[in-house]
Amino acid sequence: SQQGEEDPQALSIQEGENATMNCSYKTSINNLQWYRQNSGRGLVHLILIRSNEREKHSGRLRVTLDTSKKSSSLLITASRAADTASYFCATLTQGGSEKLVFGKGTKLTVNP
Amino acid sequence: SAVISQKPSRDICQRGTSLTIQCQVDSQVTMMFWYRQQPGQSLTLIATANQGSEATYESGFVIDKFPISRPNLTFSTLTVSNMSPEDSSIYLCSVTYRGLNQPQHFGDGTRLSIL
Numbered sequence: 001s002q003q004g005e006e007d008p009q010a011l012s013i014q015e016g017e018n019a020t021m022n023c024s025y026k027t028s029i030n031n032l033q034w035y036r037q038n039s040g041r042g043l044v045h046l047i048l049i050r051s052n053e054r055e056k057h058s059g060r061l062r063v064t065l066d067t068s069k070k071s072s073s074l075l076i077t078a079s080r081a082a083d084t085a086s087y088f089c090a091t092l093t094q095g096g097s098e099k100l101v102f103g104k105g106t107k108l109t110v111n112p
Numbered sequence: 113s114a115v116i117s118q119k120p121s122r123d124i125c126q127r128g129t130s131l132t133i134q135c136q137v138d139s140q141v142t143m144m145f146w147y148r149q150q151p152g153q154s155l156t157l158i159a160t161a162n163q164g165s166e167a168t169y170e171s172g173f174v175i176d177k178f179p180i181s182r183p184n185l186t187f188s189t190l191t192v193s194n195m196s197p198e199d200s201s202i203y204l205c206s207v208t209y210r211g212l213n214q215p216q217h218f219g220d221g222t223r224l225s226i227l
Contacts, residue, residue, distance in 0.1 A: 031213060042116075042204055042218035043155070050213075088154060098212050099170070102155040 005103050006089055012109040019076040021106040023089030024069075030092045032065055033100065034074050037086045046074070046087075051094075079110045114138060118205050118219030125226050130193045133222045135205030140185035142209060145216070146178070149202040158203075161188040195226045 006023050013019055023032070031050045035043040047063045049056045049072065056063050062075040076083055086107045090100040115138040125131050135144065144161040159167040159180055167180035182188040192199055202223050206216040 033215060035218075040220075040223070042118075042220045043206075043216075045215035045217065048215055092212050099157050099160070100212065100216065101157075104154045 006087070006106045008106060009104065010107045010109070012111065013079060014111050015079060015081055017079055017110075019079050019083070019108055019110070021074045021087050021108070023072045023074070023103055025072075025089075025091045025103075026070065028094040029067075030094050032063075032072050033090045033092075034061075034063060034072075035088045035090060035102075037088065037105070039085070043088065076108075079108075081110050081112045084108060084110045114141065114207055114209070114217040116205060116207060116217060116219035118222055120222055121220065122223040123225070125195055125224065127196055127226055129195055130191055131195065131224065132189050132191045133203055133205075135188045135190070135219055137186045137207050141207040142185075142211060143207065144182060144188045145206045145208075146180060146188070146190045147204040147206065149204060149221070151201070155204065158190070161190075192224065195224075197226045200224060200226045 029051055031048055033048045034046040036046055037043045047056050047058050049063050049065045051067055060077045065072045086105045088102050088105045090102045092100055117136045119134045146158040147155040148158055149155050157170050158173045158178055159169040161167050161180050161182035163182045177193050179191045202221040204221040205219040208214050208216050
């Protein structure tokens with residue numbers, strides 16, 4: 001079963017607005033990663049946050065992690081039309097077989 | 113970051129045929145993976161390609177249907193065998209340099225349609 005579940009499934013905003021996407025997961029993790037997928041392309045890594053970290057920034061991106069609630073959020077500030085893409089969280093679980101498990105993704109549309 | 117070349121980028125195949133997808137990386141990597149992404153869905157791991165030995169398959173995927181080779185540290189192939197319309201998906205290769213605690217880098221995928 002999918003480890004990560006993003007919400008919302010789809011988000012439509014205007015250029016310049018902020019976009020927030022959430023990810024919930026079920027078991028203990030080593031790290032959580034966010035990826036972007038433009039239409040017809042592969043995934044691009046955005047940010048990796050480890051289980052002992054609470055917040056990370058990269059440019060206009062801010063990721064938070066709350067391990068007590070088993071949730072993470074991705075904030076994109078001052079969005080641009082070029083941010084239009086699907087965003088996936090992926091978790092690396094602790095113990096057991098090591099693999100990344102991807103959530104269902106949030107489809108973000110930024111309108112010019 | 114890695115430059116990953118995946119070929120073909122897309123193909124339309126007849127039911128019952130097989131197709132081999134190639135993944136070439138511009139530098140040596142520790143781990144290579146194959147994923148399937150069904151239309152409008154998330155990614156599902158098919159298998160981890162192991163250099164010089166049999167791939168490690170996830171539940172629901174078998175070697176007879178998805179044979180994988182990895183002859184060296186920069187190249188892998190995935191074959192989709194005896195295809196049916198249910199195999200219509202995007203197949204993605206990804207790599208990591210230093211294990212799963214590091215980001216994965218993805219190819220652009222192979223968009224496969226089965227008639």
